[in-house]
Amino acid sequence: MDKTKEEQLDNQQNKPLKEPTIWEEKGISRRDFIKFCTAMSAALALPVTFAPKIAQALDEIKRPTLVWLEFQDCAGNTEALLRATTPDVATLILDILSLDYHETIMAAAGHQAEEALNGVLRDQKGKYICVVEGSIPLRDDGIYCCIGGKSALSIAREVCGNAFATIAVGTCASYGGIPAAAPNPTGAVGVKDAVPGATVINLPGCPLNPDNLTATIVHYLTFGKLPETDSHGRPLFAYGKRIHDACERRSHFDAGQYVEIWGDSAHRNGHCLYKMGCKGPETYHNCPTQRYNMKTSWPVASGHGCVGCSEPNFWDTMSPFYKRLPNVPGFGIESTADKIGAGLAVATAAALTAHGVISAVKKDKDTDEKMEN
Amino acid sequence: MGKLVSKYIWESPVRITHWVNFLSILTLSATGIYIGSPKTLALTPSQYIMGWVRFVHFVAAYAFTISVLSRIYWAFAGNEYANWRSLVPYLYKEGRRNMKETFLFYTFFKSKPPHSLGHNAMAGTAYLSVFLLYIVMIFTGFALYSEHAPHSLVRTLFGWQFSLFSNQGMRLTHHCVMWLLLVFAIQHVYSAWLMEVTEKNGVISSIFGGYKSAPTKE
Known part of the structure; x- marks a missing residue:
């Protein structure tokens, strides 16, 4: 109750000083807005002094257009987005961004939907941001994923190729993901491999952490460019640190306390999952600090080892998920090195x-x- | 056969690198087996058992790397017995003859191995493979080590291997080569003993003192 009063007071105090911003019109208090800007500067690994700069940039927003394409996917990243940590503000970011096309959540269908996309391509060439979810099949002329009579590849070439930048969300769009796992029957690849000429930033993860998508867009709105990336095209602010080094179970690793069997006393006491095949020592993502679902949890916190879902070809190269070492090829499945x-x-x-x-x-x-x- | 004299064969860099390799391989294997498949030894999270084991592994790895690099240098700077040519006997005529005779000795077709002051021809051939395995261990080891610092110089120097191996494949290779080197060590000790008793040239003591007994005419 007190907090609501305080917020109202806050809004009242702000009113005489300044015209209500777009945020306030949407019912977000100045306080919550500044809190969001501070959280974003933290997510972007910027000093907290950048928060006012972010606030200024978001205040002066000029509605860049966003189109969201889905190819060989499970819509898991869309689901993650709809459950974003700060739904008011993050959804607003997308409102502000003018989400002109998103197959799962748009009201339009059929020719109307196609027309929305064509309109963006016609009027916003080189200015809009494209988000891609899902991998793109190349085999047999890409017939394994077609939308409105066009193959995913030809859509991606046209839409990503003419975008200011493309954000590949999730591991499938980034590197092919699960559809690209051996034997990869559809010849699935990520966006960068399908459209090498496009400007692509990868936000892998299964699903991606929507905080990282919001932060990437905020970075673009604040600085007018995409954040710096690593050799796999992932922004360093989110993928620059090793999971193992920020893991809350790390002290048990260094001490030498390991889970041996699921559900043993070490597992119940939150000890290290190294022997259960956790791939944290070789994977890079901000899961331990940013966490998922209102910062509630992430796989290792809930007692399951990391499977390396944010790494290229994780399904083939990180398996077996529950063992430290793969089996030696050519020997029986029980033969370890x-x-x-x-x-x-x-x-x-x-x-x-x-x-x-x-x-x-x-x-x-x-x-x-x-x-x- | 004439009188026997003591002849200086193994110079000190050869002997020192041999024993540094010996100690570091034992240390690296023991700590490496623990790192690969640890047992819960700590009672509280304030202990640092895995931390220390990994620290020892990394220090031993640096000692091993420096030792191997020094020995490679000495293969060009040292005396004829330390020279790289003794590792590739199949490139010259006398070496090929020695290889054949040593092989016949090992397979019981001859009762005496050919006399050699330095490495025998088969041993030299084996050491070349062993050195290649050392290099594989050093490269995969530093690549795995660099995972803690993805933007470091070590990563730049060794990280390119991740385009050849998957991470899991690299760890499996590092693991399997350790076993190959341990198998080599068993064979190495046996062969040294066999040469000691058949050739009676003091090969075992030579790796401590550097001297082998040699006939005067040779």
Whole structure:
């Protein structure tokens, strides 16, 4: 109750000083807005002194257009977006951005929807931002994913190729993801591989963390350019640090306290999931700090190891998900590298012992022969 | 056979790098097996057992790397017994003959190995493979080490391997090569013993003192 009063008071105090901003018109208090700007500067790993600059940029927003394309996907990133941490503000960002096309949440359908997209391509060439969710199949001329009679590839070429920038959300759009897992029947690839000429920033994850999408857009609105990226095209503010180094279970790793079996006392006490195949030591994402769903949790906090969903080809290269080491190819599925290695060592020792025995017997014989001579 | 004399074969860099390799490989294998498959040894999270084991692994890795680089340098700067040519006997005629005779000795067709002051031909061939395995271990090891610092110099120097291996494949390789080197170590000790008793040239003590007994005419 007090807080509401305070916010009202806040709004009243602001009114005489300044015209109501677009934010206030939408029912967001100045206080919440500044809190959002501070959270965004934190998410972008900027010093807190940038918050006013972000606030200024968002106040002066000029409605850049956003189109959201879906290809071979499960709409999981759309779902994640609709559950964004600060739904008021994040949804507003998208309102402000003028989300002109999004197959899942737009009201228009059929030719009307197509016309909305064509309108953007016609009027906003080189200015709009394109968000892509899902991978793009290349095999057999891309017939495995068609929308409105056009293949995903031709849509992506046209829409991403003419955009100011393309944001690939989720691992499928970034690197092909699950549809691209071996044997990749549809020849699925990420946006950058499908349209090499486009300006693409990747926000992988399964799903992506919508906070990172909001932060990327805020970065663009504040600085007029996309954030700096790593060698996999991922923004450093979100993917620059290793999961292992920010993990809340890290002290148990360094101490030497490991979960051995699901549900054992170590698991119940929140010890390290390293032996359960956690890929945190080789994956980069801000999951431990940014978390999902109103900053509630993330996989490792809930007791499941990281599967490396934000890394290229994770389905093939991070498996087996529940073991530290993959099996040695060509041996039975139960043969670990250690069993084979130890077996080889024993076999060598046995062979050399046999060789030694034969040498000794032979030498005795030689000596006897010499003595006889 | 004439009188035997003591001959200086293994110069100190050869012996020192040999023993640094020996100690660091043992340390790296023991700590590496723990890192790959740790047991819960700590009672409280304030302990630092895995932390120390990894620290020892990394220090030993640096010692090993420096030792291997020094030995590679000495293969060009050292005496004829340390020279790289003794690792590739199949490139010249005498080496090929030695290889054949040593092989016949190992397979019991001959009772005496050919006399050699430095490495015997088969051993030299094996050491070249072992050095290649060392290089694989150093490269994959530093690439895995660099994962903690994705924007560092180490990552720039060794990270390119992640386009050859998946991360899991790299760790599997690092693991399997360790076993190959341990298998080599078993064979190495056995062969040294075999040469010691058949050739009676003091090969085992030579890696401590550097001297082998040699016939006067040779």
